[in-house]
Amino acid sequence: MRISSLFLILFSFSTFGAPNPSLAIGSWVCDSFTIGEEVEGIFDVSHTVEYRKDGTSTDTHIYRLRGMEEDVWLKVAHSGPWKINENVITEEATKTVILDASIPELKNSPEMFNAVSYEGEVFISEIVELSESKFITKYKELEEVGTCVKV
8 A cells, every 4th residue: 555655646746746837827926035235225126027928028127225215216127038847947038128217317327227137147946836826936046935926
């Protein structure tokens, strides 16, 4: 009896271990995060992502500068191809666009663009969970876990 139970468990892992990539398609709201240092400024970043059937995605980040009397923010879109292979999602940022900013000059600033652009970078994450409503990944480079919920 134990051997058949063990076989059933092993079989279910090998058969159903890889997530269904079509579950990722759609719009997701993801964990916010913080970047920066006290000297340059600390930004609280909200994050949404849309995965499309054609294999492209757009991550939209809203950076808000912490500790300012006025609300200083920047809305940025990072787009590029994505794919799921086994339990790994790979995303490449091929285009960055500053969509909007609380200070209009920031939208057209080359310095700001260079600070927020991820163009040419590839992000590889392990898929911890992928369902119709939840997407949990572990970013390999930083070993950070992030959760997204479908909207």
